Amino acid sequence: xxxxxxxxxxxxxxxxxxxxxxxxxxxxxxxxxxxxxxxxxxxxxxxxxxxxxxxxxxxxxxxxxxxxxxxxxxxxxxxxxxxxxxxxxxxxxxxxxxxxxxxxxxxxxxxxxxxxxxxxxxxxxxxxxxxxxxxxxxxxxxxxxxxxxxxxxxxxxxxxxxxxxxxxxxxxxxxxxxxxxxxxxxxxxxxxxxxxxxxxxxxxxxxxxxxxxxxxxxxxxxxxxxxxxxxxxxxxxxxxxxxxxxxxxxxxxxxxxxxxxxxxxxxxxxxxxxxxxxxxxxx
Amino acid sequence: xxxxxxxxxxxxxxxxxxxxxxxxxxxxxxxxxxxxxxxxxxxxxxxxxxxxxxxxxxxxxxxxxxxxxxxxxxxxxxxxxxxxxxxxxxxxxxxxxxxxxxxxxxxxxxxxxxxxxxxxxx
Ligand SMILES: C[S@@+](CC[C@H](N)C(=O)[O-])C[C@H]1O[C@@H](n2cnc3c(N)ncnc32)[C@H](O)[C@@H]1O
Ligand SMILES: [Zn+2]
Numbered sequence: 001x002x003x004x005x006x007x008x009x010x011x012x013x014x015x016x017x018x019x020x021x022x023x024x025x026x027x028x029x030x031x032x033x034x035x036x037x038x039x040x041x042x043x044x045x046x047x048x049x050x051x052x053x054x055x056x057x058x059x060x061x062x063x064x065x066x067x068x069x070x071x072x073x074x075x076x077x078x079x080x081x082x083x084x085x086x087x088x089x090x091x092x093x094x095x096x097x098x099x100x101x102x103x104x105x106x107x108x109x110x111x112x113x114x115x116x117x118x119x120x121x122x123x124x125x126x127x128x129x130x131x132x133x134x135x136x137x138x139x140x141x142x143x144x145x146x147x148x149x150x151x152x153x154x155x156x157x158x159x160x161x162x163x164x165x166x167x168x169x170x171x172x173x174x175x176x177x178x179x180x181x182x183x184x185x186x187x188x189x190x191x192x193x194x195x196x197x198x199x200x201x202x203x204x205x206x207x208x209x210x211x212x213x214x215x216x217x218x219x220x221x222x223x224x225x226x227x228x229x230x231x232x233x234x235x236x237x238x239x240x241x242x243x244x245x246x247x248x249x250x251x252x253x254x255x256x257x258x259x260x261x262x263x264x265x266x267x268x269x270x271x272x273x274x275x276x277x278x279x280x281x282x283x
Numbered sequence: 284x285x286x287x288x289x290x291x292x293x294x295x296x297x298x299x300x301x302x303x304x305x306x307x308x309x310x311x312x313x314x315x316x317x318x319x320x321x322x323x324x325x326x327x328x329x330x331x332x333x334x335x336x337x338x339x340x341x342x343x344x345x346x347x348x349x350x351x352x353x354x355x356x357x358x359x360x361x362x363x364x365x366x367x368x369x370x371x372x373x374x375x376x377x378x379x380x381x382x383x384x385x386x387x388x389x390x391x392x393x394x395x396x397x398x399x400x401x402x403x404x405x
Contacts, residue, residue: 097284106292
């Protein structure tokens with residue numbers, strides 16, 4: 001199958017049809033959900049505290065919904081109008097921006113406690129327009145991201161590298177921007193489950209020696225994903241053990257929000273027994 | 284875009300004068316309020332990260348709230364909830380967001396700012 005990045009620029013590829021196909025496909029939804037939880041786990045935010053998080057290439061909000069469920073406040077950037085339109089319909093809580101990350105970000109130093117990006121970075125490596133030079137765009141992106149992150153914050157990118165050269169180009173660009181860290185490859189021996197997570201640490205530019213160790217990959221032995229507890233379950237189990245944190249958005253809160261939207265004349269799905277239920281993740 | 288994010292946002296056009304690229308000025312504004320879960324923890328950690336003067340000015344100019352010009356020494360719950368309401372429960376639905384450094388206008392439509400730059404601005 002050809003890679004979508006080769007067919008058209010992202011703002012063209014993710015048109016209305018693709019955006020709704022993407023978000024209505026339950027297989028895609030559960031994979032994006034899964035990877036978002038894994039990214040959140042690698043992000044290692046302080047437990048039980050809401051954080052201010054950036055979702056880079058937020059699309060229709062599948063990754064952002066995981067941030068919502070975990071009680072974080074977030075800002076999502078995406079170049080596709082149609083994907084953002086779907087995110088709005090889904091009433092995600094994050095602030096959405098129409099933005100090309102290759103043009104750089106404009107946030108005051110230290111704004112975000114962390115950043116995640118799910119299935120996006122490979123798009124930046126494409127020279128889809130003559131004015132788009134991937135190296136220059138990566139450089140601009142990573143250097144402005146570095147400054148937008150709080151010292152000690154992490155940025156986790158799940159992505160689909162096309163080849164080793166692309167990985168090398170991305171990592172060297174990130175390191176030159178001041179990041180430390182590297183690549184974590186989950187299930188490296190499983191063609192299907194293998195996933196790449198670029199884990200970047202901000203704040204160790206001048207003392208790389210004290211940068212945190214790279215998190216451990218999942219399934220490095222012969223295990224198949226079926227035998228491994230994924231991030232989402234692990235996060236939930238940990239939470240359960242500790243101080244029984246009440247769900248950040250309980251059913252009443254969701255009902256209140258829907259009521260509010262109704263009074264504002266917005267169209268809101270009818271309440272059902274599924275309202276505000278945690279979505280189950282299928283493997 | 285909520286006001287917390289406006290407080291953090293600056294112009295990212297290349298060559299824009301860094302001393303003028305923040306804050307972005309909001310014009311022809313239409314606001315919307317929303318419900319956000321209150322977390323005292325989050326607000327306490329947020330306050331030192333905010334540009335307080337900009338928040339006070341923005342909240343006043345948009346008619347959202349009159350916040351104290353100086354950050355109070357004792358920050359009681361009423362105060363924290365006020366900050367919560369201004370920063371997290373106030374959303375700019377429509378506006379023209381103008382950079383006083385380079386003049387770029389970032390339009391906000393249906394809550395979403397368009398941050399795309401022209402080729403000659405990157
Ligand atoms: C596979 S989707 C993933 C969306 C979302 N993160 C998720 O997990 O569902 C990839 C997204 O990256 C966005 N994207 C690609 N290139 C981009 C760029 N240069 N700037 C911003 N977003 C971009 C696309 O518009 C698309 O929404
Ligand atoms: Zn400017």
